[in-house]
Amino acid sequence: MQITLKDIARMADVAESTVSRALNDKPGVGRETKLKILKIAKENNYRPNQLARGLAAKKTNMLAVIMAEMDSPGNIEIVKSIEKAAEKQGYQIILCNTNNQEEKEKSYLSLLESNQVDGAIFIGGKLVGSHLLRASFSQENAIVLVNRLAEENFFTSVLTDYSQGIYKAVEHLVEQGFKKISLVCGDKGDLIEEEKIDGYKSALTEAGLEVNDDLIFSTSVDRQAGYDVFLEIIEGDVIPDAFISTRELTTIGLVEAIKMGGYFIPDDFAVVGYGDNILTSVIDPPLTVLSEPVEKLGEDSLNFLLKLIKEELDSQQIKVLTPELIIRESSISKYN
Amino acid sequence: MQITLKDIARMADVAESTVSRALNDKPGVGRETKLKILKIAKENNYRPNQLARGLAAKKTNMLAVIMAEMDSPGNIEIVKSIEKAAEKQGYQIILCNTNNQEEKEKSYLSLLESNQVDGAIFIGGKLVGSHLLRASFSQENAIVLVNRLAEENFFTSVLTDYSQGIYKAVEHLVEQGFKKISLVCGDKGDLIEEEKIDGYKSALTEAGLEVNDDLIFSTSVDRQAGYDVFLEIIEGDVIPDAFISTRELTTIGLVEAIKMGGYFIPDDFAVVGYGDNILTSVIDPPLTVLSEPVEKLGEDSLNFLLKLIKEELDSQQIKVLTPELIIRESSISKYN
DNA sequence: TCAATTTACGCAAGCGCTTGCGAAACCTTG
DNA sequence: CAAGGTTTCGCAAGCGCTTGCGTAAATTGA
Numbered sequence: 143m144q145i146t147l148k149d150i151a152r153m154a155d156v157a158e159s160t161v162s163r164a165l166n167d168k169p170g171v172g173r174e175t176k177l178k179i180l181k182i183a184k185e186n187n188y189r190p191n192q193l194a195r196g197l198a199a200k201k202t203n204m205l206a207v208i209m210a211e212m213d214s215p216g217n218i219e220i221v222k223s224i225e226k227a228a229e230k231q232g233y234q235i236i237l238c239n240t241n242n243q244e245e246k247e248k249s250y251l252s253l254l255e256s257n258q259v260d261g262a263i264f265i266g267g268k269l270v271g272s273h274l275l276r277a278s279f280s281q282e283n284a285i286v287l288v289n290r291l292a293e294e295n296f297f298t299s300v301l302t303d304y305s306q307g308i309y310k311a312v313e314h315l316v317e318q319g320f321k322k323i324s325l326v327c328g329d330k331g332d333l334i335e336e337e338k339i340d341g342y343k344s345a346l347t348e349a350g351l352e353v354n355d356d357l358i359f360s361t362s363v364d365r366q367a368g369y370d371v372f373l374e375i376i377e378g379d380v381i382p383d384a385f386i387s388t389r390e391l392t393t394i395g396l397v398e399a400i401k402m403g404g405y406f407i408p409d410d411f412a413v414v415g416y417g418d419n420i421l422t423s424v425i426d427p428p429l430t431v432l433s434e435p436v437e438k439l440g441e442d443s444l445n446f447l448l449k450l451i452k453e454e455l456d457s458q459q460i461k462v463l464t465p466e467l468i469i470r471e472s473s474i475s476k477y478n
Numbered sequence: 479m480q481i482t483l484k485d486i487a488r489m490a491d492v493a494e495s496t497v498s499r500a501l502n503d504k505p506g507v508g509r510e511t512k513l514k515i516l517k518i519a520k521e522n523n524y525r526p527n528q529l530a531r532g533l534a535a536k537k538t539n540m541l542a543v544i545m546a547e548m549d550s551p552g553n554i555e556i557v558k559s560i561e562k563a564a565e566k567q568g569y570q571i572i573l574c575n576t577n578n579q580e581e582k583e584k585s586y587l588s589l590l591e592s593n594q595v596d597g598a599i600f601i602g603g604k605l606v607g608s609h610l611l612r613a614s615f616s617q618e619n620a621i622v623l624v625n626r627l628a629e630e631n632f633f634t635s636v637l638t639d640y641s642q643g644i645y646k647a648v649e650h651l652v653e654q655g656f657k658k659i660s661l662v663c664g665d666k667g668d669l670i671e672e673e674k675i676d677g678y679k680s681a682l683t684e685a686g687l688e689v690n691d692d693l694i695f696s697t698s699v700d701r702q703a704g705y706d707v708f709l710e711i712i713e714g715d716v717i718p719d720a721f722i723s724t725r726e727l728t729t730i731g732l733v734e735a736i737k738m739g740g741y742f743i744p745d746d747f748a749v750v751g752y753g754d755n756i757l758t759s760v761i762d763p764p765l766t767v768l769s770e771p772v773e774k775l776g777e778d779s780l781n782f783l784l785k786l787i788k789e790e791l792d793s794q795q796i797k798v799l800t801p802e803l804i805i806r807e808s809s810i811s812k813y814n
Numbered sequence: 815t816c817a818a819t820t821t822a823c824g825c826a827a828g829c830g831c832t833t834g835c836g837a838a839a840c841c842t843t844g
Numbered sequence: 845c846a847a848g849g850t851t852t853c854g855c856a857a858g859c860g861c862t863t864g865c866g867t868a869a870a871t872t873g874a
Contacts, residue, residue, distance in 0.1 A: 144860090157823065215549075237574065256531075494854090507852065534830075
């Protein structure tokens with residue numbers, strides 16, 4: 143059996159409450175007593191039962207990071223940044239992977255609802271499910287969204303400004319002389335994707351280029367999808383000369399398909415990808431990418447969350463961060 | 479405030495114990511009563527407090543997966559496989575990333591020690607720290623190690639047979655006519671690394687080739703290390719004609735350095751990498767790799783863990799899985 | 815030196831749940 | 845219809861901790 147507070151109390155010949163206070167560094171226990179208790183606790187390798195502690199204290203000092211995809215190196219970077227920031231503040235992070243399944247998201251949400259964690263950060267995922275909304279309504283639950291739009295500005299969130307990012311990408315491609323720029327994004331209807339499309343369209347318009355809806359492609363989020371969409375595209379009526387591909391894995395698939403088809407990047411097709419990480423940097427040719435401020439996304443979301451927990455945040459806040467365009471070979475026109 | 483068992487009991491006009499039994503599908507509650515309780519619980523969107531539940535029941539149906547590196551796509555695959563298997567058995571998985579810091583490992587271990595999870599799987603990491611040993615001794619804690627060797631066969635583990643894998647790789651390279659095969663691995667002294675070296679040496683000996691310790695390089699686990707080690711190697715006395723690089727990220731760095739140096743793979747240097755995943759498949763040229771049975775590693779480790787929890791496992795078991803050599807361009811000699 | 819504070823500590827309730835045990839209510843049989 | 849067996853349910857203890865409150869002891873000040 144585990145050693146408990148009670149055991150320590152008995153050994154030190156004091157009350158449980160005193161042990162508790164000593165261990166938690168709370169006032170009301172004399173220097174001598176405290177030292178004695180600490181010593182005994184250490185000698186016996188005492189580990190407080192966090193369940194009991196959480197139950198009694200109504201907080202656990204643990205935060206959940208619930209992410210939709212852990213295949214994405216970008217997300218991993220965000221997580222690491224959150225972890226780093228959390229450590230400084232004395233919070234422990236536990237990770238949950240939903241694999242884009244709403245069911246799992248619900249299930250992990252119960253960590254919050256049942257007080258196992260003091261707050262949760264959601265990275266990615268679609269819109270906002272009713273379960274999430276309810277959770278955040280019904281209790282005063284601390285929830286922060288990262289790169290995930292809510293229909294109402296209901297959640298505190300930190301977002302990448304996709305629209306702005308895509309705008310920059312288009313601008314760059316236009317400068318390079320590309321005329322038929324295709325956008326490969328996720329499901330239309332998804333708010334984040336709509337935003338990308340907005341940026342795309344307005345940049346084209348600004349540049350005096352025609353917007354052709356047939357050049358906008360929706361795919362699912364994986365590698366295969368990127369591969370498949372290219373096959374579909376080259377069978378199509380309008381063949382683009384450049385791609386802006388807005389998700390990491392999809393971009394990889396797309397590039398593979400292009401090369402597999404015997405085409406060259408950027409000679410036959412320019413490519414602007416997403417996410418400045420090991421994947422996109424390793425691929426041949428080096429990819430021009432929109433780089434998310436992953437570090438900042440993590441930091442800011444954690445800070446928001448802590449403020450929510452401490453109830454220092456008056457209203458829902460939304461922070462928007464702009465991605466950076468990192469120009470490499472894959473988008474440099476041979477005519478330049 | 480949260481709605482509690484007590485509230486439901488009051489509403490249904492029964493005792494708390496009855497509600498508890500109804501909700502947990504335990505015998506001893508009549509059909510009618512049960513239905514009524516379930517209905518009321520649902521209507522009120524009742525969520526049991528898992529802390530309280532865990533405290534009282536001494537189990538939580540949650541398992542922790544504690545991994546040393548979450549940058550590694552291979553590890554991610556293992557995690558996903560664990561998750562899949564766990565879901566079937568009704569367990570929830572929470573992930574913990576230690577970033578190779580022993581401190582963090584200790585800290586996450588407290589999840590186990592304080593009963594927040596019923597068991598833990600450790601993926602990777604070095605040897606076995608005293609904290610881990612103590613934890614597994616002092617309580618009847620359920621711990622399974624994946625790809626991590628213990629000095630004594632104390633832990634139940636599932637391992638990749640690195641020795642065997644490297645052996646195959648050497649064999650293959652020898653067949654291709656390479657003579658000066660270099661091994662890039664981790665810290666000597668680390669049991670897993672020693673095992674790799676064993677496989678390497680015995681394969682060379684078997685092939686009648688001389689073993690040269692100067693061709694064995696130890697690096698840390700990241701990408702930069704792979705890059706740096708190549709620079710070091712080409713300054714050295716003996717220049718190899720082939721590399722076996724045994725960690726994912728390091729391999730990436732190594733390949734980059736080779737290309738950066740103006741050399742060609744496999745013409746100047748053959749490369750056998752590690753891990754059949756998106757990273758190694760995307761790189762140019764396609765890499766010959768030792769492929770871990772990630773799926774199986776995950777499944778088996780979870781099954782072991784569940785058996786440990788249910789105390790169906792009599793003694794520490796060790797399962798060894800053999801990696802497969804997937805031959806691609808990077809190791810095919812031009813002389814063939 | 816004695817009242818007035820302050821400090822150190824113990825008591826006990828309570829966090830929300832589970833579970834062993836016993837009592838009542840129900841069903842079997844012969 | 846009574847004796848015995850089942851079910852269904854409530855009681856109450858307890859999981860290991862925190863925390864408000866009360867009291868005794870130590871400290872202060874004049």
